[in-house]
Amino acid sequence: MIPVRADGLLRDFAEAGILVAADVHVALRLARLGGEQRESVLLAAALAVRGVRAGSVCVELATVADSVVPDEEAPPVELAWPRDWTALHDSPVVAVGADAPWRPLRLVDGLLYLDRYWQQEQLVRRELDERAARPAPPADLAGLATLFPGDAPDLQRLAAAVAAGRWVSVVTGGPGTGKTHTVARLLRLLLDQPGPRPRIALAAPTGKAAARLQESVLEQAAAVGLPLDLTASTLHRLLGWRPDSRSRFRHDAGNRLPFDVVVVDESSMVSLTMMARLLEALRPTTRLVLVGDPDQLTPVDAGAVLSDLVHRPAPSGAGAGVPAEAADDGADLDEEGRRQLRNGVVRLRVSQRYGPGIAGLAEAVRAGDADRVLELLADGEALVLEPDPAALEERIRSGAAELRAAAEQGDAGRCLALLGRHRLLCAHRHGPYGVSAWNDRIGRLSGAAPGEWPPGLPLLVTANDYENELWNGDTGVVVATPDGPRAAFLRGTGPDLVPLSRLSAVSPAHALTVHRSQGSQFEEVAVLLPPAGSPLLTRELLYTAVTRASRSVRIVGSADAVRAAVGRQVVRASGLRRGSTPRRGSAGNT
Numbered sequence: 297m298i299p300v301r302a303d304g305l306l307r308d309f310a311e312a313g314i315l316v317a318a319d320v321h322v323a324l325r326l327a328r329l330g331g332e333q334r335e336s337v338l339l340a341a342a343l344a345v346r347g348v349r350a351g352s353v354c355v356e357l358a359t360v361a362d363s364v365v366p367d368e369e370a371p372p373v374e375l376a377w378p379r380d381w382t383a384l385h386d387s388p389v390v391a392v393g394a395d396a397p398w399r400p401l402r403l404v405d406g407l408l409y410l411d412r413y414w415q416q417e418q419l420v421r422r423e424l425d426e427r428a429a430r431p432a433p434p435a436d437l438a439g440l441a442t443l444f445p446g447d448a449p450d451l452q453r454l455a456a457a458v459a460a461g462r463w464v465s466v467v468t469g470g471p472g473t474g475k476t477h478t479v480a481r482l483l484r485l486l487l488d489q490p491g492p493r494p495r496i497a498l499a500a501p502t503g504k505a506a507a508r509l510q511e512s513v514l515e516q517a518a519a520v521g522l523p524l525d526l527t528a529s530t531l532h533r534l535l536g537w538r539p540d541s542r543s544r545f546r547h548d549a550g551n552r553l554p555f556d557v558v559v560v561d562e563s564s565m566v567s568l569t570m571m572a573r574l575l576e577a578l579r580p581t582t583r584l585v586l587v588g589d590p591d592q593l594t595p596v597d598a599g600a601v602l603s604d605l606v607h608r609p610a611p612s613g614a615g616a617g618v619p620a621e622a623a624d625d626g627a628d629l630d631e632e633g634r635r636q637l638r639n640g641v642v643r644l645r646v647s648q649r650y651g652p653g654i655a656g657l658a659e660a661v662r663a664g665d666a667d668r669v670l671e672l673l674a675d676g677e678a679l680v681l682e683p684d685p686a687a688l689e690e691r692i693r694s695g696a697a698e699l700r701a702a703a704e705q706g707d708a709g710r711c712l713a714l715l716g717r718h719r720l721l722c723a724h725r726h727g728p729y730g731v732s733a734w735n736d737r738i739g740r741l742s743g744a745a746p747g748e749w750p751p752g753l754p755l756l757v758t759a760n761d762y763e764n765e766l767w768n769g770d771t772g773v774v775v776a777t778p779d780g781p782r783a784a785f786l787r788g789t790g791p792d793l794v795p796l797s798r799l800s801a802v803s804p805a806h807a808l809t810v811h812r813s814q815g816s817q818f819e820e821v822a823v824l825l826p827p828a829g830s831p832l833l834t835r836e837l838l839y840t841a842v843t844r845a846s847r848s849v850r851i852v853g854s855a856d857a858v859r860a861a862v863g864r865q866v867v868r869a870s871g872l873r874r875g876s877t878p879r880r881g882s883a884g885n886t
C-alpha cells in the first residue's frame with residue numbers, strides 16, 4: 297500500500313516496495329514534531345523504522361542502499377539514494393554520538409537507531425561488559441572429571457567449566473549436540489559447591505520451549521541427581537507480567553530476581569528488548585547461562601543478541617580463562633573457537649542425534665558452501681534434491697493414510713509417534729509454495745472435505761492456551777474415541793486427550809512453516825523451497841529446516857533455490873556485534 301500523504305523520496309521508496317505505510321507515517325510524524333523537512337533525514341528515519349520491522353535494531357547507513365530487499369514483488373525501479381547522509385548531523389530529530397541528549401533518533405558510528413533500541417543495546421552492552429570485567433565467581437571444579445568422564449578434548453566439559461567460572465556464558469551447538477546434557481551436569485556441579493544451595497531458574501522465550509526444557513532437564517535429573525522441583529518457565533513469566541505494560545515487568549533493576557543461576561534455553565529467539573529486561577533484572581551475583589543455536593532463525597522481534605554475542609570480537613586483553621580442570625578440552629579449537637572462548641562462548645559440535653549425513657549437510661549450509669550442499673543432496677538416499685513438488689504426494693498420502701488408520705482405531709499413542717515420523721516444511725505461509733495451500737492439498741489427498749477435521753488430522757496450536765496447558769507451536773492429532781473426536785497431545789510420557797470444542801487457537805498442520813517447526817524434531821523432513829527470487833529463502837531458514845530431521849531430508853525445489861538460500865545470510869544490523877563501546881560523540885563515517 298502506498299501512503300497517500302507521502303511524496304518525494306518517501307513515496308518513491310514506498311512504491312519500490314521498500315517502505316510500508318507505517319514506516320512513512322512514523323517518519324512524517326517525527327518530522328512534524330521536530331521541525332525537520334529534509335528528504336534524506338525523513339528517508340533515514342523511515343529506514344530506521346523499517347529496520348526494526350525487519351528485525352534489525354539499527355540501520356548501517358554506509359551499506360543500507362546495497363542491503364535492503366523490497367518487502368514484496370515490486371516493479372524494479374532506479375532509486376535516487378541520497379549521496380550522503382550528512383544532513384543527519386545537524387538535524388533537530390537526531391542525537392549525534394553516544395552521549396548526546398535524547399532525541400528520537402540517534403547516530404553512532406555510522407549506525408542510525410530509534411533511540412529506544414539504542415538505550416536497550418547500551419544496557420545490554422554495559423551489563424555484559426561489567427560482568428565480564430568483574431572477578432570470576434568462585435567455583436570448585438574437582439567434580440568435572442566425574443560428571444564428564446571422557447578423554448580430552450571434550451567440548452562439553454569445557455563448556456561446563458567456562459560456565460561455572462564466568463558470570464555470563466554461552467553454550468551453543470546444533471540440535472542434539474548435548475547442550476541440555478551439559479547444562480544438567482553444570483547445575484549438578486554448582487549444587488555441589490560449598491555453601492547454601494544455589495537458587496536456580498530455568499527459562500525459555502516461548503511456552504513450548506520452556507515445556508521442552510523442563511522435560512529434558514527432568515530426563516537428565518535421575519542420571520545426575522538433580523532436584524526434581526526444578527521447573528522451567530517462559531521469560532515473561534519469570535520476569536513477571538504486568539497488566540499495565542507489554543514491555544515492562546514486575547522484576548526489574550529495582551526489584552531483582554532472587555536467583556543465583558539463570559539458564560535460558562533457545563536464546564536465539566530472545567529479542568534485544570527481552571534480553572535488556574532480563575539483564576537489568578539479574579543481581580550482579582547471578583550466573584547467566586545462555587543456551588541456543590545462533591545459526592537458526594532469529595526472533596520475530598528486533599535483535600539477535602545470541603548471534604551478536606557469538607560473533608562479537610573478544611575484549612582486548614581478554615585471556616582464554618580456561619581452568620586447569622579443562623585445560624586440554626579446547627585443544628582442537630580453531631581461531632574462531634578460541635576467540636569465542638575468550639567471550640565465554642563454547643560451541644558443541646558433535647550431534648548425538650543424527651548420523652553424519654544430516655550433520656554434514658547442516659554444516660555445509662552453516663558454512664555457506666552451496667557446492668558441497670548440492671553434492672550431498674545428490675546422495676539420493678537419506679538426502680535428496682527433488683525438483684518436482686508432485687513427487688511429494690505419494691509419501692504424504694501414505695503417511696496420512698497410516699495416521700488416519702491409527703486415529704480411527706483410537707490409538708492416540710501410535711498417532712503421536714507417527715506425527716514425529718514425517719513433516720512437510722514450507723518457507724511461505726501463503727501462495728502456491730505456502731503452508732495454507734499444502735494443508736488444503738494434503739487434506740484433499742487424504743479424502744477430507746474442506747473444513748472437516750477428521751481423525752488423523754495433525755493440529756498446530758497457534759497461541760498459548762493456559763487452561764489446557766498447551767503452548768503456541770505444540771502439535772497434536774485428531775483421534776476418534778467412544779466419546780467423540782478428541783485432540784491428542786503428548787504430555788510427559790503419554791497422550792492427553794482434549795475435546796475439540798475446548799480448543800480455541802488450533803489449525804491443521806500437515807505442513808508447517810519452518811519458523812513454526814523451530815524446536816521440533818522429525819525422522820523425515822520434506823522442505824518445499826520457493827523459487828530462487830523469494831526473499832524468504834535464507835541460510836538460516838534452510839539450516840533450521842534440515843536440522844529438524846533425524847534420518848532423512850528431501851528438499852523439493854531447484855538447485856538455484858538451494859544456492860540462493862545458502863548464499864543469503866540474514867545479518868541483523870546491531871552495534872553489539874561490533875564489540876567495543878562506541879567512541880564518545882562519534883557519528884561515524886556518514
Ligand SMILES: Nc1ncnc2c1ncn2[C@@H]1O[C@H](COP(=O)(O)OP(=O)(O)OP(=O)(O)O)[C@@H](O)[C@H]1O
Pocket residue numbers: 452469470471472473474475476477478512648649
Ligand atoms: N556426552 C554424552 N554422552 C552420552 N549421551 C549424550 C552425551 N551428550 C548428549 N547425549 C545424549 O544425546 C541426546 C541429545 O542431547 P541433548 O538433548 O542434551 O542435546 P541438545 O543440544 O540440548 O539438543 P536440542 O538442541 O534438541 O535441545 C540426549 O539423549 C543426550 O542424553
